[in-house]
Amino acid sequence: MKANSPYERIVKKLNKLAIAAPDSKKFIEYLKLYIPKKDAEIVAELDNFTGRTKSARSIAKSINKSVDETKKILKRLVDEGKVLYINGRYALHTIIDIFDIPLMVPKEEYKDKKIKKLARLSEDFFKNKWNKEIFASERPFLRVIPVEQSIDVANQKVTNAEEISSRLKRAETIVKTTCPCRARKEILGERKCDYPLESCLMLDFHGNAMAELGKGKVISQEEAMDWINEATRMGLVHMVENCDEGPYFFVCSCCPCCCIGLRGLLELGNPRAVAPSNYIAVVDEDQCTGCEFCLEKCHFNAISMVDNKARIDPDKCMGCSICSVSCPFIEMKRIDRERTPKNLLSLYGEIAKEKGRSIF
Ligand code: SF4
Ligand code: SF4
Ligand code: SF4
Known part of the structure; x- marks a missing residue:
């Protein structure tokens, strides 16, 4: 060449x-x-x-x-x-x-x-x-977002970073597209899951670009929330850009076998592939029946059984809340784990600075 x-x-x-x-x-x-x-x-x-x-x-x-x-x-x-x-x-x-x-x-x-x-x-x-390049910075560009039903909104400080609905409400355009991570695995005949291929919600600028390419379907906010609820029932982990304020580009509902972010964390062992949410699961041990249902639900191997009671490993819990929506005895507690960059500009500005680059 x-x-x-x-x-x-x-x-x-x-x-x-x-x-x-x-x-x-x-x-x-x-x-x-x-x-x-x-x-x-x-x-x-x-x-x-x-x-x-x-x-x-x-x-x-x-x-x-x-x-x-x-x-x-x-x-x-x-x-x-x-x-x-x-x-x-x-x-x-x-x-x-x-x-x-x-x-x-x-x-x-x-x-x-x-x-x-x-x-x-x-x-x-x-x-x-x-x-090694996309997960090289201390500041991950992806972030886990909990399911809102699991958060006691009245008594805990909740910011946009933690609310899927507030992200969707701010979007003028929501486009549901094929999940490229799952499509890649499916094309290669390597897909282990059967979660829907149509899964990513692309918003505003990014959503419009995808819609113009014919890569997705414009949907309403109600339809978007219906999908988020369905994905939650399926046990998919919701992920967004790691920033608090909009404009936002996507809300993804991810599986650990296909998603590049979750694979970065779980398959390739990079602890900074994805940022955890600012919540952690807490089990009410007095009520826990030891049924082990939450064990199956957690994609992050953060739950184990000790004396027939579920025990959460705080270092592994990513605050996705999938266990909490599956069991009334698991509560999500706010813990302010790490700072969330203000917006996309500050997020990518921080990542670029760490790597000695610019965002322009
Ligand atoms: S981040 Fe998640 S939903 Fe988005 S493309 Fe990857 S697996 Fe699909
Ligand atoms: S926390 Fe809930 S789901 Fe998990 S073992 Fe206890 S009762 Fe079962
Ligand atoms: S224990 Fe697992 S399923 Fe529950 S919030 Fe933490 S990471 Fe999610």
């Missing part, structure tokens, strides 16, 4: 961000399969969406084509999910979206050779290299 190939230029720009792909050989292999070279020459002209988005006119100038022809090419690339379109301007997608978007396809396409290869490359890259 030439020293200054379009793929290297794309990676160089993406690597300025808080979440990047510094060890990029495998990522370049992925990009080469995903974006044909002719298109990569155009994508390489773009910048990160957090920085300088570009007009079709300025891109036309740098690729030496007419504005009309450039607009046509850009429209196709936007429709294919390879270029991000924001308010009439163009930018690179984030690395996470570059891995996820091509897998958010109808199930009939799961047998497609290219889709399978992309899933294989992204899974291997995640397992062998990328997990």
